[in-house]
Amino acid sequence: MFRKSERLWGKAPLMSDYDAVIIGGGLHGLATAYYLARNHGMKNIAVIEKRHIGFGGAGRNTAIVRANQRTKENLSLYKEGLELWPKLTAELDYNLMFYNCGNLNLAHSEAALSAMRMQVASARFFGIESHIADPKECKELVPALNISEDITYPIFGGMYHPPGGIVRHDAVVWGLAKGAAKLGVHIHQGTEVLGINVEKGKITSVETDQGTISTPRVLNAAGGYSASLSYKMLGIHLPVSVLTIQAMVTQPLKPLLDHVVSSGAYHCYANQTLKGEIATGAHMDPWPNYTTQTTAHYIKHQAEALSEFLPCLRGVRFMRIWGGLADMTPDMAPIMDGNDPIEGYYTDCGWGYFGFKSAAVTGKYMAQFMADGECPDMLRPFTLRRFEQHRLMGEMAGTVVYSPWN
Numbered sequence: 001m002f003r004k005s006e007r008l009w010g011k012a013p014l015m016s017d018y019d020a021v022i023i024g025g026g027l028h029g030l031a032t033a034y035y036l037a038r039n040h041g042m043k044n045i046a047v048i049e050k051r052h053i054g055f056g057g058a059g060r061n062t063a064i065v066r067a068n069q070r071t072k073e074n075l076s077l078y079k080e081g082l083e084l085w086p087k088l089t090a091e092l093d094y095n096l097m098f099y100n101c102g103n104l105n106l107a108h109s110e111a112a113l114s115a116m117r118m119q120v121a122s123a124r125f126f127g128i129e130s131h132i133a134d135p136k137e138c139k140e141l142v143p144a145l146n147i148s149e150d151i152t153y154p155i156f157g158g159m160y161h162p163p164g165g166i167v168r169h170d171a172v173v174w175g176l177a178k179g180a181a182k183l184g185v186h187i188h189q190g191t192e193v194l195g196i197n198v199e200k201g202k203i204t205s206v207e208t209d210q211g212t213i214s215t216p217r218v219l220n221a222a223g224g225y226s227a228s229l230s231y232k233m234l235g236i237h238l239p240v241s242v243l244t245i246q247a248m249v250t251q252p253l254k255p256l257l258d259h260v261v262s263s264g265a266y267h268c269y270a271n272q273t274l275k276g277e278i279a280t281g282a283h284m285d286p287w288p289n290y291t292t293q294t295t296a297h298y299i300k301h302q303a304e305a306l307s308e309f310l311p312c313l314r315g316v317r318f319m320r321i322w323g324g325l326a327d328m329t330p331d332m333a334p335i336m337d338g339n340d341p342i343e344g345y346y347t348d349c350g351w352g353y354f355g356f357k358s359a360a361v362t363g364k365y366m367a368q369f370m371a372d373g374e375c376p377d378m379l380r381p382f383t384l385r386r387f388e389q390h391r392l393m394g395e396m397a398g399t400v401v402y403s404p405w406n
């Protein structure tokens with residue numbers, strides 16, 4: 001029996017006034033609330049979540065973390081993000097289950113290997129450990145790997161990134177909620193934001209299905225819903241397409257996969273969870289939609305791909321499949337912005353495949369932005385204006401499976 005005093009976060013009454021309202025009890029909303037309270041002493045904060053915390057991508061992702069992105073703006077952000085997980089575990093006094101197992105990204109052609117060499121060079125320039133592995137080293141790292149010529153896409157080598165790994169996604173949600181609530185943040189689940197009010201170019205209040213909240217600051221951290229929310233409530237168009245990502249797990253198996261393995265050619269990535277399941281995902285559905293529906297096509301695709309490069313999985317059963325929404329920008333880099341064109345309105349969205357690994361570090365910088373009103377240097381390149389100024393980032397090269405959308 002769970003006593004009230006043992007709950008990780010309590011239920012607070014919805015106040016009519018908050019210093020900041022955060023829309024979305026996902027990873028980014030909770031992380032920003034936590035850092036606003038922790039680093040900036042702002043306690044009167046509401047996180048408004050229409051369902052339950054972790055309902056969005058936060059509770060549906062495959063929990064992979066890494067820092068070997070492609071562009072300089074993203075590399076430094078993700079490097080700091082990766083380094084934060086162990087610190088956050090200690091700080092929150094909550095086991096986020098960071099498993100630093102390393103990520104192996106397979107190359108199936110000389111062209112893919114050359115691209116990886118570029119990626120490794122960029123990562124190293126920023127002090128991020130990463131190197132090219134030949135097929136023999138790939139096999140040593142993942143003994144279950146099929147490095148024979150006898151598969152559709154033979155393995156030419158790979159890019160190994162030892163500092164990456166897996167963090168337990170729901171532990172991150174619960175740990176951040178615990179930490180934020182302990183610092184006084186109110187988490188309102190089952191409460192939907194229906195409108196945002198602006199007067200003379202400034203945020204004044206937020207309409208929810210439980211009442212109106214006066215506030216000078218609003219963060220849109222609504223994940224897959226952020227673009228529609230922004231357009232419907234404020235008329236601000238975000239260049240975000242919403243696509244479905246599906247993932248699935250097999251029956252639990254004895255330990256056989258000690259790293260995250262991904263393959264761009266097979267459009268498949270996999271890792272073994274602490275429960276022994278093989279968690280695996282693919283690229284996104286090739287059309288924009290707002291559904292979390294799953295399709296038989298992906299089960300077949302994953303089964304075919306895995307049984308080629310990890311043949312010991314042939315005949316293993318999938319136990320569960322699920323889908324989540326991915327908010328994709330044209331350059332596969334996020335939008336982090338604020339005070340433009342509305343004072344007090346902040347946006348943190350467009351995370352696509354990358355919103356889990358980046359959550360803690362982004363929360364830290366978005367909190368700084370919201371508290372000071374000045375954009376931190378780390379976030380400046382991610383402005384929405386980059387799309388009208390033709391300064392796109394080309395972070396697609398940093399993905400490990402490719403979106404058919406781009």
Ligand SMILES: Cc1cc2nc3c(=O)[nH]c(=O)nc-3n(C[C@H](O)[C@H](O)[C@H](O)COP(=O)(O)OP(=O)(O)OC[C@H]3O[C@@H](n4cnc5c(N)ncnc54)[C@H](O)[C@@H]3O)c2cc1C
Pocket residue numbers: 023024025026027028029048049050051052053054055056057058059060061062063064065191192193194221222223224225229245246247281322323324325326348349351352353354355356357358
């Ligand atoms: C299958 C899958 C696998 C993935 N794997 C990885 C991975 O391995 N690594 C990685 O880095 N990323 C991964 N991602 C991406 C990652 O999960 C997302 O980028 C991340 O969850 C985005 O976090 P967020 O806080 O922006 O949004 P979310 O976690 O989606 O949270 C948004 C919240 O806003 C709420 N909301 C929406 N509208 C309203 C409203 N009007 N009022 C109140 N609340 C509202 C929603 O209910 C939701 O809870 C994956 C995603 C999927 C779907």
